[in-house]
Amino acid sequence: MATTDQLIICEHCDCVYEKVTLAKHQKTLCTRCGGVLQRYNGLTLQQRLALTFTALVLWIFANFFPVMSISLKGLKNSATLWDSVIALSLGPITFIAMVAAIAMIIAPIFQLLLLIWVLSFALARQRAPGFRFCMRWLETLRPWSMLEVCLLGAMVAVIKLAGLLDVLPGIGLFALAILSLMMIRIAGRDIRELWDVL
Amino acid sequence: MTTPPVASELGLCLCHTCGLACDVTDNPHECERCGASLHRRKTNALARTWAYLFAALAFYVPANLLPVMNTKMVGAGADSTIMSGVLEFWEAGAWDIALIIFIASIAVPGIKFVALTLLLVTVQRDSDWARKERSKLYRFVEVIGYWSMLDVIVVALVASLVKFQALADIEPRPGILFFGLVVVFTMLSAMSFDPRLIWDNTPNQPHNEEVTDEAPSH
Numbered sequence: 001m002a003t004t005d006q007l008i009i010c011e012h013c014d015c016v017y018e019k020v021t022l023a024k025h026q027k028t029l030c031t032r033c034g035g036v037l038q039r040y041n042g043l044t045l046q047q048r049l050a051l052t053f054t055a056l057v058l059w060i061f062a063n064f065f066p067v068m069s070i071s072l073k074g075l076k077n078s079a080t081l082w083d084s085v086i087a088l089s090l091g092p093i094t095f096i097a098m099v100a101a102i103a104m105i106i107a108p109i110f111q112l113l114l115l116i117w118v119l120s121f122a123l124a125r126q127r128a129p130g131f132r133f134c135m136r137w138l139e140t141l142r143p144w145s146m147l148e149v150c151l152l153g154a155m156v157a158v159i160k161l162a163g164l165l166d167v168l169p170g171i172g173l174f175a176l177a178i179l180s181l182m183m184i185r186i187a188g189r190d191i192r193e194l195w196d197v198l
Numbered sequence: 199m200t201t202p203p204v205a206s207e208l209g210l211c212l213c214h215t216c217g218l219a220c221d222v223t224d225n226p227h228e229c230e231r232c233g234a235s236l237h238r239r240k241t242n243a244l245a246r247t248w249a250y251l252f253a254a255l256a257f258y259v260p261a262n263l264l265p266v267m268n269t270k271m272v273g274a275g276a277d278s279t280i281m282s283g284v285l286e287f288w289e290a291g292a293w294d295i296a297l298i299i300f301i302a303s304i305a306v307p308g309i310k311f312v313a314l315t316l317l318l319v320t321v322q323r324d325s326d327w328a329r330k331e332r333s334k335l336y337r338f339v340e341v342i343g344y345w346s347m348l349d350v351i352v353v354a355l356v357a358s359l360v361k362f363q364a365l366a367d368i369e370p371r372p373g374i375l376f377f378g379l380v381v382v383f384t385m386l387s388a389m390s391f392d393p394r395l396i397w398d399n400t401p402n403q404p405h406n407e408e409v410t411d412e413a414p415s416h
Contacts, residue, residue: 007219009212012333013397014205016219032201033333033397070359072366079358084351087358093375099382100354103347132233139215143385146344152298153351159295160287160356164271164366195216195231 005196008037041190048186049119055182056112061175063105067154068173072165080172081105081150107145108179111187114138118194127198138191145187147180201400211236243392244318250387251314257379258307264373267353271366279373280304280349302348303377310384313339314391321395329396336393343388346381350374 008017012035020028022040030037043051062081069078079087081104089097114134121128128134154173161167205211211222215234220226222236229236240246265277278286280303287296313335320332353374360368 004210004219004221007210008217009205009210009219011212011214011217012337012393014212014394015202016205016208016210017202033330033393035333035337067355068359072362075362075365077359077361079355084354084358088350088354088370088374091370093370093372096350096375096378097354099378100347100350103344104351135232136215136234143343143389146347149344149347150351152302152345153348154355156295156298156348157352157355157359159292160352161359163290164360192217195218 010035010037039190041193043185043190045119045122049116049123051182051186052112052115052119055179055186056116058175058179058182059109059112062172062179065172065175066170067176068158068161068170069168070161070165071168078170081176102144103146104150107141108147108183111138111141111145111183114141115187115191118191122194122198125198131198135191135194138187142187142189145183147176147183151176151180204397206238211238239394239398240390240392243390243395244322246390247314247318247387250383250390251311251318254307254380254383254387255311257376257383258311261373261376261380262304264376265371266349266373266377267357267371268369269360269366270368273364277371280377283349299349299352302345306342306346307380307384309342310339310388314384314387317391317396324399326400329400332396333393336388336391336396339388343385344381346384347378350378350381 006019008019009015010017010030010033013030013033015030015032017028017030017037019038022028022038024040024042027039028037029035064080066078066080067084069076071077085097085101085105088094088100114137118128118131118134118138121131151173154176158167158169158173205219209221209223210219212218213220213229213232213234213236216229216232218229218231220229220231220236222238227235262280265279266283268275268277270276280299284296284300284304287293287299317332317336317339320327353370357368357370360366
């Protein structure tokens, strides 16, 4: 029997396979349940780190610039993501503001900071201090980071308000659009490969 | 096609955090690589999934009955629920937006309730019906998971923008809290379920000791 780090276990049905090297656009599927076992990952460490820094800049734009602004009879108003969290927190429903803050702002920024920390050390071929801790948090945060939902929500809000008053999408919305796509690429499951290379 | 060997037959256990195949012949409690605790199956998977599912179901009622936001235009205020928001778009001719909100807010939680109940009941009955399809169903539930947060974000953004005192004012209402709770609890429910339970007690499992490379490449 091969050593265990050459093995891969299907997380959906517990079947055991040997790892294979994949070429571009290839993935391996479990023969029993059809779940994805491995997926080709074309990003080098340098590329991933560069994209993470780009995403960090976009996160700053998405959070400090208004997502959209509206005007009604000469009155103007604009809102950032943080403003929308504040709007939820007023009144008896504060709990949902916390969920929204985690999903839209906190989880993504922690993912980005942890990635930068881990990847910077990985460039020098060493494990960052607290590597285990960081990798575990990256796994925990992933399902709660909902930027792509946030993007769709912002677009629905634009259309919803366009019927009532004048709406202008802001810089924040465009930053959010690109950021949500980048997060899918850089913070996905494939960061687990760091365990194998370090 | 022969079934590949199963982890337990080889004395292995998958670490859910780092994906390592851990050797569990001498019963370690933690993954040697990442330190996360090891479970052959998720702890109390069925009871936890049921519990979160019932909690979500209980919140689903006020989420749909209570108003999610209040729109005040020149003094006259009106509450709106999720469904009335959908109908408003539909009547205004924006059927595409109406459909997006309907799918994300009403259909997705509904599908999750039905799918998770189906998975739980079939697992408890040790059913060998459509195992592969049930695995796919579980993965589908995981993917659609968080899209129901859509309405929470829409209400938050709209409420933060429309603040023109007497002229126009939109405020969130408690319905959105229950709605958010439905999303959180259905997500927790899906996370607690262990899809490997679907494949336990598979009849006449071949006991081949050799690890064969069966992964097809596409």
